[in-house]
Amino acid sequence: MGAVDLLGGGLDSLLGGDIGGSPAMGVGLGGAPVGMAAGLGGAPAVGGGLGDLFDLGGGVGMATGAYVPPKAVWLPAMKAKGLEISGTFARRGGAIHMDVSLNNKAMSVMTDFAIQFNKNSFGLAPAAPLQVLTPLSPNQTVEVSLPLSTNGPVMKMEPLNNLQVAVKNNIDVFYFSCQYPISMLFVEDGRMDRQLFLATWKDIPSDSEAQFQIKDCHLSADAVCNKLQGSNVFTVARRTADAQELLYLSVKLTNGIWVLTELRVQSANPNHTMSVRCRAPEVSQYVCQSFELILRN
Structure with missing residues (x-):
């Protein structure tokens, strides 16, 4: 599956302005936003279209427990x-x-x-x-x-x-x-604000994005969200497109590094595509490994 930027294009207009052309916005190692793009931090809550598109509903229940590897x-x-x-x-x-x-x-x-x-x-x-x-x-x-x-x-x-x-x-x-497993380092306050997620995703260069396949995962999108949340992987947003659920997930490590993920879940296909953006790209493969372990156990 090609690397389509599903967060780009149409979502910009829903947020009122082109985020891609805003001043650069980073997240420092301490986790604090740096030089936040004008109009994002102080913007009123976006309702209507974006709320529908970035639907956090879908009946996600209580999170399961955190993943612990066998001894x-x-x-x-x-x-x-x-x-x-x-x-x-x-x-x-x-x-x-x-x-x-x-x-x-x-x-x-x-x-x-x-x-x-x-x-x-x-x-x-x-x-x-x-x-x-x-x-x-x-x-x-x-x-x-x-x-x-x-x-x-x-x-x-x-x-x-x-x-x-x-x-x-x-x-x-x-x-x-x-x-x-890197999941031991996923902290409890790792849920990123939706607008901050969107801006950060666009601010991280697309050439640093890593793509992985999570294979043989026979879980619904709701079950995926529940399992991951048990290990401090938070669902920032989700939407449906082309018969697949797109899950936008955030993780923060103990040293303040944020990891942003898009996970495409298809009910008819047990192989899920995972796209990861992070300012420390060497972390990405280990985050993917942790996601696989969490979802398979």
């Missing part, structure tokens, strides 16, 4: 003198958690646990010590939920969502890498 083995026992570490990431109550299982497959008791992260793309860092309150006996497993902050040192990783971790106990220090 994976991050550190096999054979590489850590009998300590096996499995884990996943979850976003609960507006905070990121690393949920880990520590399994002692050695013959001796393990104590004095501690954890440290290397610099990473989004500044993830432990917000508290690794709390293993009792010695870990042979063949014992303990579950720990480690709260994370995003105030740590930042260094761009490859891949972008890679996390390098060191875990210490009374036996040795062990190292492993794991990857977190």
Whole structure:
């Protein structure tokens, strides 16, 4: 399907003026609009035509829960003198958690646990010590939920969502890498105003737009909205065109980067086209990966 700018053309007139010719409007890394185009921020609420075209109705119900990946083995026992570490990431109550299982497959008791992260793309860092309150006996497993902050040192990783971790106990220090879904970084105040969305979409150069296919997704447009909203992907607007639902979605990351998405959902076709515009285009593919994981689980 060709990359048709469905937000362009006719919508300009509905907003009263050509947004494309307005002064450039950006969103700073802190999330605040920068140099907003005249007549957008202070314009009265647009009713009538735009409200009908950008219909937020459609019977969208309560959002489902946030996506949590299944636990994976991050550190096999054979590489850590009998300590096996499995884990996943979850976003609960507006905070990121690393949920880990520590399994002692050695013959001796393990104590004095501690954890440290290397610099990473989004500044993830432990917000508290690794709390293993009792010695870990042979063949014992303990579950720990480690709260994370995003105030740590930042260094761009490859891949972008890679996390390098060191875990210490009374036996040795062990190292492993794991990857977190970018959806853990989707914040709760990521719903962008409709007019700001429209202006920002047009202000981001079209040549930085990335297109992806989400395949084998047998969900209605309403179900897609519900599932995504559970993980802080917000439906700014939606409309129907050519037997497909066009969903306009906004996401804000913990570092203030906005990601704008158009998702085309066809009831007769389980393959959906996703167009992404973002001022940090390297984020786009990871956002698409998160959308796929959320919608398939």
